[in-house]
Amino acid sequence: MNVFSKFETELAVRPDDIDLYQHVHSTRYLDYVLAARFDQMDRCYHLPMTAFTAMGLGWYMAAAALQFKRPLGLGDRMVVRTWIEHFTETGCRVSFEIEKLPTGKRVCDGHCDYSLVTLQTGRATCLPEEIRAKYSV
Amino acid sequence: MNVFSKFETELAVRPDDIDLYQHVHSTRYLDYVLAARFDQMDRCYHLPMTAFTAMGLGWYMAAAALQFKRPLGLGDRMVVRTWIEHFTETGCRVSFEIEKLPTGKRVCDGHCDYSLVTLQTGRATCLPEEIRAKYSV
Amino acid sequence: MNVFSKFETELAVRPDDIDLYQHVHSTRYLDYVLAARFDQMDRCYHLPMTAFTAMGLGWYMAAAALQFKRPLGLGDRMVVRTWIEHFTETGCRVSFEIEKLPTGKRVCDGHCDYSLVTLQTGRATCLPEEIRAKYSV
Amino acid sequence: MNVFSKFETELAVRPDDIDLYQHVHSTRYLDYVLAARFDQMDRCYHLPMTAFTAMGLGWYMAAAALQFKRPLGLGDRMVVRTWIEHFTETGCRVSFEIEKLPTGKRVCDGHCDYSLVTLQTGRATCLPEEIRAKYSV
Numbered sequence: 357m358n359v360f361s362k363f364e365t366e367l368a369v370r371p372d373d374i375d376l377y378q379h380v381h382s383t384r385y386l387d388y389v390l391a392a393r394f395d396q397m398d399r400c401y402h403l404p405m406t407a408f409t410a411m412g413l414g415w416y417m418a419a420a421a422l423q424f425k426r427p428l429g430l431g432d433r434m435v436v437r438t439w440i441e442h443f444t445e446t447g448c449r450v451s452f453e454i455e456k457l458p459t460g461k462r463v464c465d466g467h468c469d470y471s472l473v474t475l476q477t478g479r480a481t482c483l484p485e486e487i488r489a490k491y492s493v
Numbered sequence: 494m495n496v497f498s499k500f501e502t503e504l505a506v507r508p509d510d511i512d513l514y515q516h517v518h519s520t521r522y523l524d525y526v527l528a529a530r531f532d533q534m535d536r537c538y539h540l541p542m543t544a545f546t547a548m549g550l551g552w553y554m555a556a557a558a559l560q561f562k563r564p565l566g567l568g569d570r571m572v573v574r575t576w577i578e579h580f581t582e583t584g585c586r587v588s589f590e591i592e593k594l595p596t597g598k599r600v601c602d603g604h605c606d607y608s609l610v611t612l613q614t615g616r617a618t619c620l621p622e623e624i625r626a627k628y629s630v
Numbered sequence: 631m632n633v634f635s636k637f638e639t640e641l642a643v644r645p646d647d648i649d650l651y652q653h654v655h656s657t658r659y660l661d662y663v664l665a666a667r668f669d670q671m672d673r674c675y676h677l678p679m680t681a682f683t684a685m686g687l688g689w690y691m692a693a694a695a696l697q698f699k700r701p702l703g704l705g706d707r708m709v710v711r712t713w714i715e716h717f718t719e720t721g722c723r724v725s726f727e728i729e730k731l732p733t734g735k736r737v738c739d740g741h742c743d744y745s746l747v748t749l750q751t752g753r754a755t756c757l758p759e760e761i762r763a764k765y766s767v
Numbered sequence: 768m769n770v771f772s773k774f775e776t777e778l779a780v781r782p783d784d785i786d787l788y789q790h791v792h793s794t795r796y797l798d799y800v801l802a803a804r805f806d807q808m809d810r811c812y813h814l815p816m817t818a819f820t821a822m823g824l825g826w827y828m829a830a831a832a833l834q835f836k837r838p839l840g841l842g843d844r845m846v847v848r849t850w851i852e853h854f855t856e857t858g859c860r861v862s863f864e865i866e867k868l869p870t871g872k873r874v875c876d877g878h879c880d881y882s883l884v885t886l887q888t889g890r891a892t893c894l895p896e897e898i899r900a901k902y903s904v
Contacts, residue, residue: 370781371805371816372655372798376648376704377612382554383523383646387783390520394782394842405782405841417519421558427615430650430816431805475514478564507644508668508679509661509792513785513841520783524646531645531705542645542704567679567787568668651886656828657801660794691793695832701889749788752838 361493362439363400365392366457369432379427385464386420389452392436403490408472413481415470418447422466426456433457440491446480447471448491498630499576500537502529503594506569516564522601523557526589529573540627545609550618552607555584559603563593570594577628583617584608585628635767636713637674639666640731643706653701659738660694663726666710677764682746687755689744692721696740700730707731714765720754721745722765772904773850774811776803777868780843790838796875797831800863803847814901819883824892826881829858833877837867844868851902857891858882859902 367388375381398404408414428434434454441449447470454463471480472487504525512518535541545551565571571591578586584607591600608617609624641662649655672678682688702708708728715723721744728737745754746761778799786792809815819825839845845865852860858881865874882891883898 368802370798370802371650372657372801374650376645376652377551377553378650381646382557383520383527386520387781390783391781398842414514416514416564417561419558419560420519421556423556424554427553431809507661507665508787509664509794511787513782513789515787518783524644527646528644535705568672651825651827656831657794657797664794688788690788690838691835693832693834694793695830697830698828701827 360440360491361400362437363392363396365395365436365438367391367434367436369428369430369434371430374430377427379429380432382424385422385424385454386468388434388436388454389438389450389468392452393438393450396438401490401493403487409475412475414473414475415447416473416478416480417468418471419469420466422464424464425462428454428456428463434463435460441467443483443488443491444469444471446483448483497577497628498537499574500529500533502532502573502575504528504571504573506565506567506571508567511567514564516566517569519561522559522561522591523605525571525573525591526575526587526605529589530575530587533575538627538630540624546612549612551610551612552584553610553615553617554605555608556606557603559601561601562599565591565593565600571600572597578604580620580625580628581606581608583620585620634714634765635674636711637666637670639669639710639712641665641708641710643702643704643708645704648704651701653703654706656698659696659698659728660742662708662710662728663712663724663742666726667712667724670712675764675767677761683749686749688747688749689721690747690752690754691742692745693743694740696738698738699736702728702730702737708737709734715741717757717762717765718743718745720757722757771851771902772811773848774803774807776806776847776849778802778845778847780839780841780845782841785841788838790840791843793835796833796835796865797879799845799847799865800849800861800879803863804849804861807849812901812904814898820886823886825884825886826858827884827889827891828879829882830880831877833875835875836873839865839867839874845874846871852878854894854899854902855880855882857894859894 373380373384438452441451449469451467453465474481510517510521575589578588586606588604590602611618647654647658712726715725723743725741727739748755784791784795847865849863852862860880862878864876885892
């Protein structure tokens with residue numbers, strides 16, 4: 357059984373993330389996960405999004421699931437932890453947890469299923485072994 | 494067994510919804526569901542969000558799950574169909590389907606779990622019988 | 631002196647446009663103008679954005695100025711009126727007014743300066759005579 | 768003649784800021800200015816937004832003007848510099864410059880006119896002397 361590394365990115369709530377309830381709008385948490393993931397692809401996996409684009413490849417979200425525990429508000433800071441849960445033929449499941457700083461209290465968690473696609477056709481493609489290897493840390 | 498009505502709202506993609514892949518950004522589909530739901534709360538259930546706010550109540554998203562089938566792009570139109578899947582003690586599960594117009598091809602589907610909260614405390618509250626009755630159409 | 635046609639597009643506020651003050655977030659009004667403009671390029675000028683993209687051209691915003699008169703809120707509808715104020719060597723100034731419906735009260739107004747760019751280089755290009763002619767209605 | 772301090776905040780582009788041209792969407796630059804301003808109100812003026820809210824006051828944008836010089840893209844970092852240009856009876860003009868890091872090349876600049884409002888009425892109110900004093904650094 358593989359267990360993959362968990363990586364962390366610190367982010368701050370932006371004022372334009374706040375919604376009519378004075379909390380971060382529920383759909384923005386996935387944007388925080390995406391921002392953390394882009395940072396970690398570059399910094400932790402050494403395979404930035406630009407490397408995929410240069411290969412004519414992209415990552416499309418195939419599914420997502422989130423549980424919300426407590427909201428973030430104006431001025432809050434957070435840590436976004438993500439890791440690969442498992443690989444599929446054409447991609448992987450990325451799990452995540454968002455915790456409020458400095459308390460470390462859980463804000464939300466969940467997972468996203470990504471498929472690697474050929475950008476020209478928009479169709480899913482088999483995950484190349486060298487990408488899988490670089491992600492298997 | 495209760496089966497609740499499905500309601501439909503037509504929406505158009507806005508240029509600011511488009512992302513780096515020239516498609517609607519994955520987190521915006523939940524915003525379409527929210528927009529459709531607000532429209533339908535007013536038009537179909539005769540209980541607009543403003544009525545909840547006036548009662549000191551709000552709907553917080555407790556969980557969400559989405560499956561993405563095919564993307565929408567610039568200038569596309571869609572129908573967003575939502576319905577109550579079941580009630581819980583403090584809220585309900587709302588299921589949804591988004592279809593591209595005019596083809597009717599499935600764009601994405603999923604569900605959102607909502608909790609009714611007292612706005613002053615931010616805590617979940619029992620779903621009042623009169624609200625459940627109005628929603629049971 | 632040329633006076634160019636004013637065109638109108640009706641739009642509705644989306645719940646995710648609402649900010650911490652319970653009003654439409656100030657930066658979203660330009661997104662409404664953009665949405666109206668894309669609609670009008672297709673419907674009124676018969677030169678949709680996709681036609682520009684197919685020619686390898688894009689419209690970049692070079693400058694913008696807005697005055698805010700009164701805010702829009704949850705559930706509000708609006709009309710967005712835009713027109714070409716004047717042409718420049720590489721583009722045009724588009725003026726706009728947003729009015730709340732059904733009262734017609736002014737929400738905001740202003741203008742955007744656009745430059746036509748060659749997408750491959752990102753550099754401004756002279757406005758071709760046939761585009762200028764189609765826009766001179 | 769008063770000349771007021773210029774303050775700086777470093778920010779990173781978030782993937783959801785990227786638009787159909789693979790650049791930061793033109794309306795997001797004002798969101799960066801707002802994020803920088805909130806940070807600086809707290810850190811540099813020692814009057815965070817929460818202090819205004821606690822006094823029943825808010826800052827509404829009355830006007831904005833922007834010039835775009837060069838776009839930011841995926842993964843870019845920036846410095847947002849803002850300062851008070853002058854005071855008005857009910858508020859102030861905040862000027863700003865955004866520069867790309869690490870080159871320091873100008874991305875955009877402009878100004879925003881803010882009015883202090885009483886949140887309960889939404890009406891502009893005279894700028895209290897103690898607020899003006901704290902901002903006159």
